[in-house]
Amino acid sequence: MQTKDLIRQLLINIGEDPERDVLNKTPERVAEFWGYATRGYKVDIDAVLKESVSNDKYDQMILVKDIDYYSLCEHHLVPFFGKAHIAYIPAGKTIGLSKIPRIVDAFARRLQIQERLTKQVAEAIQNVLQPKGVAVVIEATHLCMQMRGVEKHNSVVTTSAMFGVFRENERTRMEFLDLIKISRI
Ligand SMILES: [Zn+2]
Structure with missing residues (x-):
């Protein structure tokens, strides 16, 4: 049908x-x-990333914040949307900055739950670049909660996935959270 x-x-x-x-x-x-x-199902994310990888000695934090995304919750098929903030510290490899919103979009344009979206974006960067660390924070407004009155209006749910130095080193993590102006995770 x-x-x-x-x-x-x-x-x-x-x-x-x-x-x-x-x-x-x-x-x-x-x-x-x-x-x-749901066009994200058709995107080969590894291919998108790999075509843009370059060898680079840059070893400071690379941060792309306030990436708008729109997704659909798989429990209700209703939108959730908000901002994604992504940082990594390279260990010899970087990708073009414009690829980072594309990764978010490719995973967001599928049926999702916010936690999995967060983890998938972090893992995709981790797998392709093998950086010293990667951090992903996703803020979301869930229409399924708001329209059903489950949550107070305007409440934003925040999820994070941290690997490498962002997980192990509190100062690095705090620097990232400070840059994206999130005080608590
Ligand atoms: Zn839902």
């Missing part, structure tokens, strides 16, 4: 009339939206 037919059935199940004026184009629009919102 095609996605648009499923959506048409969904409209009927919730008590709507799929033939009603504007609604008759909704199944196609929704099907197209789902293709876009």
